[in-house]
Amino acid sequence: MPFVPHTESDISAMLARLGVADIADLFDEIPAGLRIKGLEGIGPALSEADISRLMQTRARQDGEPLCFTGAGAYDHYVPAAVWDIATRGEFYSAYTPYQAEASQGTLQVIYEFQTMLASLTGLDVSNASLYDGATAFAEACLMAVRANRRNRSRKILVSRTLSPACREVARVMLKGQQIELVELAIRDGVSDSDALNNLSAADFAAVAIQNPNFLGSLDAVDVLTDWAHSGGALVIGVANPMALALLKPPGQWGAAGADIACGEGQPMGIPMSSGGPYFGYLVCRQDIVRQMPGRIVGRTVDLEGKPGFTLTLQAREQHIRRSRATSNICTNQGLVATAATIYMSLMGASGLRSVATKCNANTNALVDALTALPGVTRAFAAPFFHEAVLTFDRPVAGVLDTLSSNGILGGYDLSADYPELGNALLVCATEMRSATDISAYAGIASEIFGAAA
Amino acid sequence: MSEVPDSCMYTKDHEWLRLEDDGSVTIGVTDHAQEALGELVFVETPEAGAAFGVGDACAVVESVKAASDIYCPVAGEVTEANAALVDKPELVNSSPYDDGWVFRLRPENAKAIDELMDAEAYNRFLAELED
Amino acid sequence: MTEALIFEYRSEGRKGFVAGPDAVPKLPAEALRADEPTLPTASELEVVRHFTRLSQQNFSIDTQFYPLGSCTMKYNPRVCNQLAMLPQFLGRHPLGPVEHGQGYLQTMFELQEMLRIATGMAAVSLTPMAGAQGEFAGVAMIKAYHESRGDDARNQIIVPDAAHGTNPATATMCGCEVVEISTRPDGDLDINRLREVLGPNTAGIMLTNPSTLGLFERQIEEIAAIVHAAGGLLYYDGANLNAILGKTLPGDMGFDVIHMNLHKTFSTPHGGGGPGSGAVGVAERLKPFLPVPFVQRLDGRYTWATEEHYPQSIGRLSAFMGNSGVLLRAYVYMRMLGRAGMERVADFAVLNANYLMVCLREAGFDVAFPERRASHEFIISLKSIARETDVTAMDFAKALLDYGFHAPTTYFPLLVPECLLIEPTESESRHALDAFVAALVDIRDTAYSNPDKVKEAPVTMPVRRLDDVRAAKQPDLVWQAPGAG
Known part of the structure; x- marks a missing residue:
């Protein structure tokens, strides 16, 4: 019997102890009319060998296309040690570290994780991670509304350059609490700071800015941060942690820095894996930490004065505050955060910088190669990190289909999310893409667009 | 037995309220409440100027394992919060009726205070x- | 056995895992960061040793019996992990075209189908990333359903007082008002009280069945009938689905929406706190509101069902499609169980729980509901021991660690004083259960003979009991380099 260790003699001895004849008798409190005769429609069991063959066939069926798509999930190299260690049974099959004395491993890892994220983003404190970047953004908005006691606004000003997926998830999660997202328009690939003249920062609990923004451009973070603070709005900075190896972190934006930062942690050693599991990070200034949702680990001492780690500030959470908790979240992405901590430890600041620099160089090379083709131009001139928007002289979908049938994921078609950009494609070349890969893309593209002049 | 001074009025949520000479009221949590919560680690106080109705959650007292809202016993505007609790939340444990007061309020209607329990009634309620 | 922080393995000037080219990024100077983030400068071997040593400071299912009530800490088969980590699955971009994803999409579609059958619902969406997000999806769907009918006044969610904290927290997040109702002394819901609170404002009721008390709610058909008659919907919290898998169906009980904790019933790992997966299933009338995307099959081809197909959907709950890697693990597990294996899950989870309950009762422990059959878990109360010896449920929990057992859930549900909520799962052998009983008996004996010894436990863990008050009062949440800050 797979995964059930009982022998026949165990079963009869146990039933005898219970004074029942049959296991079925143990279900006698279920009303007879509700009992079923089994799960019709579920197939027979597969052996480990059989399921292995099946899964390998399915996996191979999907192939391994060359990936030039980013748009929130990035194809980075993950060192072998990362998941080899993260999936050790002691990490993999442990529960939430509520029994601190028996969970020091997980707790210390999370404390190290919190330290790394706080430092990368230039803010004071971090939680133990949230589901993904989009839900972290929604939680950041909720947190900002709770934390901004100055204007008690229930509106968040969100630049349209912020990831559409983040905006959609936030809309869904904020709807019930009547918190409104107000969009700030795009101009030349960045947030339109002139549009701020028609708005008052005092009307918003927070202003949310992504940098590099969804379109890859470096956004007007200093101007927007200072504008928000001038009216008493908080600033939510959204950032790819890989970019923070190079770029000024949210905690240093403008004169005072962002108050809250969040983002998608996937680039830190997490495989793309069809969208998850990833992890969202959420960091903030010390003075608003009690508005933070999710688990937080703190360092303290044991009764002998020895340092140790424990979950702390738990009175914010659902298992204690119930209907008045900061969020219903109880999970963090513990295992994924563990992998990310190992990844960041292996890479160090210099390793991350080198990966980030290579991504920047590769995307520049890709953009140069593609814009050399007739009918392909850069959509705007703003400097970019590792993603850029190209404009085509024809619909993007057809071009992507041709690339796809040649084993290339050519990028993310922006026409549904950003109709104002026309035939626009978001491309990305991480450190994984070689010069040969880039030439392969350019080669097929040149067949589509006609050879370069 | 927990301490229940005669000088205060009480609510079923274990808040106490004391009428001051200037017509304002001081509000805190009772000895019984602090004992049930255990050592406090944080008190969230309302800001001066904030207005609350009866029963509005206006402050939070937190121990390691529990958090409890303080519900405003009478409607009014907050005039002052106990700044000492920021660094020393444990004052609520050591001195619930004096140094551990939570905030002061200017009541909209001073008569509303009479509707609360006096010490005798609160003692009966605890029993x-x-x- | 304290392990240094990874930041303390400092070797100034050591390059990371990737030797960096000295290339200069093509970015404006004013956009660059001037400071160096606090990341380790350890060698690969130091990193491997550090995290391996840390792992050894954890209890886990792979190393200890873990009878944590309401968490279903069953064996997480290794093969599930291995197959979910096939390189093509890991390398698939979430926005990749469906023609580069038929294998993956078919797998997700079949998982939806298996979960649909196992719960008796009409349709399933896999996108919620944890139980709490499944709850959010469920309550949001209930609200959307009422609103779609112009029934806008329904904003109350009824929750039993024994419910998980996530239930009321979820209702609040969805903008609903929480109405708590009491439990009768026999552990079933107070149905008279339910009748009183039902009305034109009732959006729905959230129930766990078997309940958090480890008891099957015997009046469920009547509850469903009166809630429906009042215009409300029924939400099934799938936390305890392990107890009824293959025995009865939430759909048959009258539930309109359900979330399943795949990390409990379907054995995906808890990972030290996540990732989980909270797939939702719905009855026919809630199908239009399911969170997108999910997988549909059209003309033998698997594609995404999106807002385009389901314009009334509550929308998206994650950037892409939930915790795919977790879903792959659940799929492997379910296929390996097959129909007979799934039915066996409940058989042996319930056999183990009842056996353990009877053994403890016979050993003199107070079972909270002695007249009732245990489901997959049960509660003992240590109230009388605590009164006589001052040794509390928390002390028992800590002492168990020294015996090499993870503690059961303590102080939940809140209704039972000094309680331990114990869930052995089907994975454990009779031998493991007997050893656990012996440990509890031994601890109780010590509580009477030498209570201080129990109150001092644990003594064999990497640390003794920790100062929680200090942790909360002077939060030390990130490490500061000596001399910094």
């Missing part, structure tokens, strides 16, 4: 809870 019922014990049963």
Whole structure:
């Protein structure tokens, strides 16, 4: 019997102890009319060998296309040690570290994780991670509304350059609490700071800015941060942690820095894996930490004065505050955060910088190669990190289909999310893409667009 | 037995309220409440100028394992919060009726105070809870 | 056995895992960061040793019996992990075209189908990333359903007082008002009280069945009938689905929406706190509101069902499609169980729980509901021991660690004083259960003979009991380099 260790003699001895004849008798409190005769429609069991063959066939069926798509999930190299260690049974099959004395491993890892994220983003404190970047953004908005006691606004000003997926998830999660997202328009690939003249920062609990923004451009973070603070709005900075190896972190934006930062942690050693599991990070200034949702680990001492780690500030959470908790979240992405901590430890600041620099160089090379083709131009001139928007002289979908049938994921078609950009494609070349890969893309593209002049 | 001074009025949520000479009221949590919560680690106080109605959650007292809202016993505007609790939340444990006061309020209607329990009634209420 | 922080393995000037080219990024100077983030400068071997040593400071299912009530800490088969980590699955971009994803999409579609059958619902969406997000999806769907009918006044969610904290927290997040109702002394819901609170404002009721008390709610058909008659919907919290898998169906009980904790019933790992997966299933009338995307099959081809197909959907709950890697693990597990294996899950989870309950009762422990059959878990109360010896449920929990057992859930549900909520799962052998009983008996004996010894436990863990008050009062949440800050 797979995964059930009982022998026949165990079963009869146990039933005898219970004074029942049959296991079925143990279900006698279920009303007879509700009992079923089994799960019709579920197939027979597969052996480990059989399921292995099946899964390998399915996996191979999907192939391994060359990936030039980013748009929130990035194809980075993950060192072998990362998941080899993260999936050790002691990490993999442990529960939430509520029994601190028996969970020091997980707790210390999370404390190290919190330290790394706080430092990368230039803010004071971090939680133990949230589901993904989009839900972290929604939680950041909720947190900002709770934390901004100055204007008690229930509106968040969100630049349209912020990831559409983040905006959609936030809309869904904020709807019930009547918190409104107000969009700030795009101009030349960045947030339109002139549009701020028609708005008052005092009307918003927070202003949310992504940098590099969804379109890859470096956004007007200093101007927007200072504008928000001038009216008493908080600033939510959204950032790819890989970019923070190079770029000024949210905690240093403008004169005072962002108050809250969040983002998608996937680039830190997490495989793309069809969208998850990833992890969202959420960091903030010390003075608003009690508005933070999710688990937080703190360092303290044991009764002998020895340092140790424990979950702390738990009175914010659902298992204690119930209907008045900061969020219903109880999970963090513990295992994924563990992998990310190992990844960041292996890479160090210099390793991350080198990966980030290579991504920047590769995307520049890709953009140069593609814009050399007739009918392909850069959509705007703003400097970019590792993603850029190209404009085509024809619909993007057809071009992507041709690339796809040649084993290339050519990028993310922006026409549904950003109709104002026309035939626009978001491309990305991480450190994984070689010069040969880039030439392969350019080669097929040149067949589509006609050879370069 | 927990301490229940005669100088205060009480609510079923274990808040106490004391009328001051200037017509304002001081509000805190009772000895019984602090004992049930255990050592406090944080008190969230309302800001001066904030207005609350009766029963509005206006402050939070937090121990390691529990958090409890303080519900405003009478409607009014907050005039002052106890700044000492920021660094020393444990004052609520050591001195619930004096140094551990939570905030002061200018009541909209001073008569509303009379509707709360006096010390004798609160003692009876506590005795019922014990049963 | 304290392990240094990874930041303390400092070797100034050591390059990371990737030797960096000295290339200069093509970015404006004013956009660059001037400071160096606090990341380790350890060698690969130091990193491997550090995290391996840390792992050894954890209890886990792979190393200890873990009878944590309401968490279903069953064996997480290794093969599930291995197959979910096939390189093509890991390398698939979430926005990749469906023609580069038929294998993956078919797998997700079949998982939806298996979960649909196992719960008796009409349709399933896999996108919620944890139980709490499944709850959010469920309550949001209930609200959307009422609103779609112009029934806008329904904003109350009824929750039993024994419910998980996530239930009321979820209702609040969805903008609903929480109405708590009491439990009768026999552990079933107070149905008279339910009748009183039902009305034109009732959006729905959230129930766990078997309940958090480890008891099957015997009046469920009547509850469903009166809630429906009042215009409300029924939400099934799938936390305890392990107890009824293959025995009865939430759909048959009258539930309109359900979330399943795949990390409990379907054995995906808890990972030290996540990732989980909270797939939702719905009855026919809630199908239009399911969170997108999910997988549909059209003309033998698997594609995404999106807002385009389901314009009334509550929308998206994650950037892409939930915790795919977790879903792959659940799929492997379910296929390996097959129909007979799934039915066996409940058989042996319930056999183990009842056996353990009877053994403890016979050993003199107070079972909270002695007249009732245990489901997959049960509660003992240590109230009388605590009164006589001052040794509390928390002390028992800590002492168990020294015996090499993870503690059961303590102080939940809140209704039972000094309680331990114990869930052995089907994975454990009779031998493991007997050893656990012996440990509890031994601890109780010590509580009477030498209570201080129990109150001092644990003594064999990497640390003794920790100062929680200090942790909360002077939060030390990130490490500061000596001399910094």
